[in-house]
Structure formats: structure tokens, C-alpha cells
Amino acid sequence: MxxxxxxxxxxPALEVRELSxxxxxxxxxxxxxxxxxxxxxxxxxxxxxxxxxxxxxxxTRLHDRRRGEIRIGGFDVRRQAVQAHARIGVVFQxxxxxxxxxxxxxxxxxxxxxxxxxxxxxRRGEAQLTRVGLAELRRRRVRRLSxxxxxxxxxxxxxxxxxxxxxxxxxxxxxxVASRRDLVEHAHRLCAEEGVAVLWATHLIDEVRxxxxxxxxxxxxxxxxxxxxxxxARLGVATLGEAFxxxxxxxxxxx
Amino acid sequence: xxxxxxxxxxxxxxxxxxxxxxxxxxxFLAALVRPLVWLFVFAAGxxxxxxxxxxxxxxxYILYEVYIVPGLVGxxxxxxxxxxxxxxxxxxxxxxMRVLLVSPFPRWYLLVCKLLASTLVSVVQVYVFLAIxxxxxxxxxxxxxxxxxxxxLVSGCxxxxxxxxxxxxxxxxxxxxxxxxxxxxxxxxxxxxxxxLWRLRExxxxxxxxxxxxxxxxxxxxxxxxxYERVNGEAILISVTVTLVLLGLAILGxxxxxxxxxxxxxxxx
Numbered sequence: 001m002x003x004x005x006x007x008x009x010x011x012p013a014l015e016v017r018e019l020s021x022x023x024x025x026x027x028x029x030x031x032x033x034x035x036x037x038x039x040x041x042x043x044x045x046x047x048x049x050x051x052x053x054x055x056x057x058x059x060t061r062l063h064d065r066r067r068g069e070i071r072i073g074g075f076d077v078r079r080q081a082v083q084a085h086a087r088i089g090v091v092f093q094x095x096x097x098x099x100x101x102x103x104x105x106x107x108x109x110x111x112x113x114x115x116x117x118x119x120x121x122x123r124r125g126e127a128q129l130t131r132v133g134l135a136e137l138r139r140r141r142v143r144r145l146s147x148x149x150x151x152x153x154x155x156x157x158x159x160x161x162x163x164x165x166x167x168x169x170x171x172x173x174x175x176x177v178a179s180r181r182d183l184v185e186h187a188h189r190l191c192a193e194e195g196v197a198v199l200w201a202t203h204l205i206d207e208v209r210x211x212x213x214x215x216x217x218x219x220x221x222x223x224x225x226x227x228x229x230x231x232x233a234r235l236g237v238a239t240l241g242e243a244f245x246x247x248x249x250x251x252x253x254x255x
Numbered sequence: 256x257x258x259x260x261x262x263x264x265x266x267x268x269x270x271x272x273x274x275x276x277x278x279x280x281x282x283f284l285a286a287l288v289r290p291l292v293w294l295f296v297f298a299a300g301x302x303x304x305x306x307x308x309x310x311x312x313x314x315x316y317i318l319y320e321v322y323i324v325p326g327l328v329g330x331x332x333x334x335x336x337x338x339x340x341x342x343x344x345x346x347x348x349x350x351x352m353r354v355l356l357v358s359p360f361p362r363w364y365l366l367v368c369k370l371l372a373s374t375l376v377s378v379v380q381v382y383v384f385l386a387i388x389x390x391x392x393x394x395x396x397x398x399x400x401x402x403x404x405x406x407x408l409v410s411g412c413x414x415x416x417x418x419x420x421x422x423x424x425x426x427x428x429x430x431x432x433x434x435x436x437x438x439x440x441x442x443x444x445x446x447x448x449x450x451x452l453w454r455l456r457e458x459x460x461x462x463x464x465x466x467x468x469x470x471x472x473x474x475x476x477x478x479x480x481x482x483y484e485r486v487n488g489e490a491i492l493i494s495v496t497v498t499l500v501l502l503g504l505a506i507l508g509x510x511x512x513x514x515x516x517x518x519x520x521x522x523x524x
Contacts, residue, residue: 060353083359088357105274112267113264116260118263
């Protein structure tokens, strides 16, 4: 964790207060509250169906028929949508790159969506691609990239507009062990070096590293919010896996 | 507010749409073959049976092929508009719609950009079709080809906005067949695209009334008059009004808190 915390006037990069959301009468999120500081890495851990993607959809305002409050760097996502959106970078669960366009074209499109001119988008794109080690592939069609490379392009894209908060929704789905490890490490470096706050949703316990903050979400409720070590100590168990099983019960084990 | 970022956004959305269109050669080919088959096969066959008597905006008796060209232009745009509606559904399933909608620009503006982008793609198709028709011998006054540009923008936006609106209702890709049956075919056949309204009236008064109410009829007439350097004020007024209403409804449909997106909830999870 880094000590960078003074962005946007010291406001948390993400602040969620008493967030509730129901879908077709069934509650999906129930009074969820959390705050993530600038430069902080937080793992949102929960089994499939816990409400992780819904939480992300509400933060990015893909839909927002909900109760509660969401602020990005102090900006309310409803009332100050422009400022709030400009501070969020997202890597969605499903791949969202245009397969027939090349890497640079995909990044240029995203830059334009954030109001950047072609020159600026190219400069920033090159910087981000260098960071994820794909600078030499910028003219390659996305269709010809591996799954891990595509994910890295999506991270580069998510950071193109220099957001203060990066949301990653199960970004390692379908990746091999080495790519997964690289991605987790890369996200940690972003926090330490750039002061970007990262909220990393996953159902894979082995993606939690020592010292990471862990938010356990189960059936729409936040059951725990502490470091992995503090959580295991509190529950008197040896591993995070056991702590997790204890929290959510045996019906929805993570792997 | 500064203007340049807005223009960059528009340029980005339009550029992506055109690039994608260029990569989908089979779509381009299908978009061209469809009206050309109608022109070369259907119209040529009907030429004997259906001479078109003098009717506005034509100055003389015309061949059926000449009459049908503006209708086929409308057909190109209709198919393109529905196809882009399909791509909206596809985009939403694939998630790239999310990329568009998390842009900090207001959602109405993003949808307008998307609409203009698909309209420009249809305009490209129309001009290629008109070039082939011209080579075949069906030519309009040279200036007419310029006159139709604003008309094409309006009609393209009209069917595009309809597509946008439909994409808020349609959830799955397979439903395009339903759109063909229940939207494209009725709109096309129950209009003045293939036969002038007076001829429809001779056949069936009900069909005539439906066709006279069909906004697609007015879009086609607007294009038909423009192609011969004429202004059909009524058709323009109706087309523009319908476009604005459909666009407003589509924007409402994509509103995160009130529209249909909210009711559907997020995919995944």
C-alpha cells in the first residue's frame, strides 16, 4: 500500500454509502458501505452471484435505480456524473475490445470517448502500452492477441484517461497461472507507483496477497472489511480460505 | 464548456463505425446486393406490367426502375438502421456498449454520436448503390445527388433512431429475425417505396391508409423529391418530427434510472 492519499482534496477515491439495489423484487445489494483511499488495493471477494458485477454497474452508472450514495473522488456519480466518470477506469468481466481493430485503434477510440484528440490519445496509448509491455504490438489486430495480452490492453485502455480509480471485474477469468500472477502484480504496482486506487473483484482466493485489504461480499452484504491477516486472526483460522468458508458458509465455496 | 472534446468524441465513434464497416466486407456486399437484386430482377421483370404514369416529382412518364430507386435507397437505410440496432444488442451482450456508456459525456450525446455514425455508414452504401444504378442507366440530375445528402441524413437518423429504440426492447441477438418480419417488411412493403400511393389506393383503401401514415413513406418521398431537386415540405416535416420523437424515446430508453436498461439489470454476475 502506498502513502499517496491526497488526490482530489483527500477525498476517498471511492466512497459507497448504504447502497441497496433490487432486481425484479429480489435484493441484490443490501446496505453496502465501503471507502477506498487513493493508492489503495482492495480485493472484493465473493462467490459468483454475490453482487460484485452489480456493484460495478452501479458505480459506473450503467444503471442506477438504487438507494444510497456513490462518490468518486468526492464527486457524486449521479449529480456530478461528468467529473465522476472521468475519474473511473474499468476493466469489464466480458472482453470489450473490438477484435477486428488493432490495439492502437482500440485505444484511440477510448481516448476519443474521453474527449482526447488523436495525438494525445496516441501519446498516452504508447505510454500505457509500454507499461504493460505491449508497445511493439500496437499495430496488431486484437483478434491475434492472446487472452492475457487482451487483458493487458484493456488495463492500458482503462488507464488511458488517468483515472484515480480502476475497477477490475474478475479480470483473470480464462487466463493461465502466469498471466494471472502478472496481472495481479501489475495492479499492485499501479497503486504503489501511480497512486491509483484499485478495486479488484474476484472469486479466487489465491489472488489475495499478504497485506491486501479484503472486502467479502456474499448475497449482497459486506461481511468483512480488513486485511487478510486481520481477518484470519479475528476468526481464529489459519488461512483466508478457511476464514472465507466460515463467513459465507459451505454453500458457496471459493476456490 | 469547450467544444473540441465533444468533436473528438463524435469523430471517435464515427471513425470506429466506419472502420468496423470496412472490416465487415460481407455486410457491405449484402447491403449492396439486396437493392441491386430488386433493381435488376424485380423491377426489370415488372417493367412490362407496371408503367408508372406521370406523378410528382417526375416530369414525364417513367420506367418502373426509375420509380423504384428512391425506395431502394430507403431500403438500404432501413436495413442498415436495423443492423445497427442488431449491433447495439450485440454490443451490449459483448460489453462494448458498456465502454461507450461509461464515457463521461452525457448519454444522450453518446447515442446521437452512435446514430450519426450508423447514418454515415448508410450514406456511403447509398452512394455506391446510386453509382451502380447510374452506370446501369438510371440517372438523376447531377445536382440531385447533392440534394439528397441532407435528406439521407434525416432518413438515416429516422430508421437509426427506430433501431436504437428497438434495441432497448430486444434482448437477444436471435430477435433480428423478428425485427425483419415485424418491422422491416411491413415498413417497406406498406409504403410508397415500391408503388405510388395512388396505385395502392386503387388496390386497397386500407393498405393505402396505412402507407400514407407510415413514416417510411415520407422518408422515401423526401428522398425522391430531393433526387430531382425538389423540396417536399410535408415529407420533410413529418420525417424530421418522427426522427426527433423516436430519438427522444430511445434516449429515454437508455436512461440509467428510468429506462429499460434499469429494468433489465446488469449482465453477468
